[in-house]
Amino acid sequence: MSLSIVAALAEAKAALFASDSAALDARLLLCHILDCPPAYLHTWPDKTLSLAQQQAYFELIAQRRDGHPVAHLLGYRDFWTLRLAVNNTTLIPRPETELLVEQALALPLPEQASVLDLGTGTGAIALALASERPGWQLTGVDRIPAAVTLATANQQAHQIPNVTFMHSDWFSAVESQRFDLIVSNPPYVEDNSEYLIQGDVVFEPRSALTAGHDGMDDIRQICAAARDYLSENGVIMFEHGFNQAAAVADCLQTHGYRQIRHFNDLANLPRVTSAIR
Numbered sequence: 001m002s003l004s005i006v007a008a009l010a011e012a013k014a015a016l017f018a019s020d021s022a023a024l025d026a027r028l029l030l031c032h033i034l035d036c037p038p039a040y041l042h043t044w045p046d047k048t049l050s051l052a053q054q055q056a057y058f059e060l061i062a063q064r065r066d067g068h069p070v071a072h073l074l075g076y077r078d079f080w081t082l083r084l085a086v087n088n089t090t091l092i093p094r095p096e097t098e099l100l101v102e103q104a105l106a107l108p109l110p111e112q113a114s115v116l117d118l119g120t121g122t123g124a125i126a127l128a129l130a131s132e133r134p135g136w137q138l139t140g141v142d143r144i145p146a147a148v149t150l151a152t153a154n155q156q157a158h159q160i161p162n163v164t165f166m167h168s169d170w171f172s173a174v175e176s177q178r179f180d181l182i183v184s185n186p187p188y189v190e191d192n193s194e195y196l197i198q199g200d201v202v203f204e205p206r207s208a209l210t211a212g213h214d215g216m217d218d219i220r221q222i223c224a225a226a227r228d229y230l231s232e233n234g235v236i237m238f239e240h241g242f243n244q245a246a247a248v249a250d251c252l253q254t255h256g257y258r259q260i261r262h263f264n265d266l267a268n269l270p271r272v273t274s275a276i277r
């Protein structure tokens with residue numbers, strides 16, 4: 001049976017009625033199947049899908065209806081200026097993490113700064129920083145070997161030379177070196193958070209999300225260890241939950257960091273905190 005673009009989109013939207021992003025998801029997935037830019041769908045609403053395209057499209061729509069993240073179905077997510085491959089071994093990069101990238105780029109660091117990204121996942125933060133600052137030398141680490149493989153594939157796809165990815169449990173494999181900047185978007189969700197049973201996070205690994213009863217276990221661990229890896233006046237910068245700024249500041253103060261600053265997201269909530277060694 002022939003099915004036009006406009007009819008396929010209508011059918012998909014109806015199937016995804018439970019999602020608040022049904023229309024967008026339907027368009028993104030159809031562009032993926034037709035290998036076309038979004039404007040094509042508007043320009044050629046009456047073009048018909050082949051049977052194979054219809055079948056592939058409605059298989060994706062069924063998976064989306066079952067809750068699979070669009071990024072997993074497409075195999076990528078755009079972050080900063082980069083299209084990054086994603087999979088179920090780590091977090092899908094979030095737009096809010098771009099706040100950390102922005103604030104890191106605004107720091108008055110040396111032109112050849114050394115920067116460590118703890119819990120690099122897809123490599124999102126390290127690759128964004130490295131692409132903007134070719135003189136910086138980035139190291140990205142993750143405890144999940146498959147995430148390190150993914151980050152390395154993203155690095156190769158974008159041919160960004162000034163990053164090294166490696167497998168490490170926080171600092172365990174990091175040579176005793178001093179960094180000008182340590183950044184991290186670590187796991188920070190409370191173990192029993194309601195957020196863990198909603199939306200995309202259901203399909204993301206707990207190893208990327210949770211950190212103890214108050215979500216602070218990893219931040220505490222990093223705060224304690226990072227001083228030995230920061231240069232004099234080196235900066236540490238975390239992404240954290242909207243309600244964790246005070247706890248992160250306490251933790252940094254306890255470990256002797258100074259000039260603690262919070263940065264708010266577009267909803268005016270403090271989501272990034274930095275301090276100086």
Ligand SMILES: C[S@@+](CC[C@H](N)C(=O)[O-])C[C@H]1O[C@@H](n2cnc3c(N)ncnc32)[C@H](O)[C@@H]1O
Pocket residue numbers: 090091092093094097118119120121122123124125141142143144147168169170185186187188207208209218
């Ligand atoms: C919230 S995700 C952030 C991923 C990526 N940086 C981003 O912003 O999209 C946290 C990452 O930390 C990694 N991780 C968790 N515990 C770790 C540990 N002990 N050592 C190194 N990485 C760890 C997870 O595997 C995951 O990739």
